[in-house]
Amino acid sequence: MLSFAEFDSVVEPVLMQQGCDRVSGGDCHGGGIQGTFQLSPAGAKNALFDFNQASLQVSATARSSSRILTRPLAIAAGGSIHSGPQPFLSTSDPDYQAILTWINHGVSQ
Secondary structure, three states: OOOHHHHHHHHHHHHHHOOOOOOOOOOOHHHOOEOOEOOOOHHHOOHHHHHHHHHOOOOOOOHHHOHHHHOOEOHHHOOOOOOOOOOEOOOOOHHHHHHHHHHHHHHOO
8 A cells, every 4th residue: 555644745745845735737637537546626726636646657567667757767777658757767766665665665665
């Protein structure tokens, strides 16, 4: 089980810092569903909604292949196509590692 408390204190700030919850031209996740991922907009945060949406992007059997990790990861580092920015240049990026740790903590319980 993924931890809501860990998501709220660690992952949600990463998503906000990276601008994933922006409503800029409809290309970010705070403006409605993009692909398979939707977040509450920056001006009306709903952490439980965001947790539920982020949890849908997690693969329990292939943790490092979870969409929440591969979409923002640079293609050269093993990421997948993403219509928005890919802020994680490598899997050693601290924000990437924070999300991976959240996933690993949840899957190992």
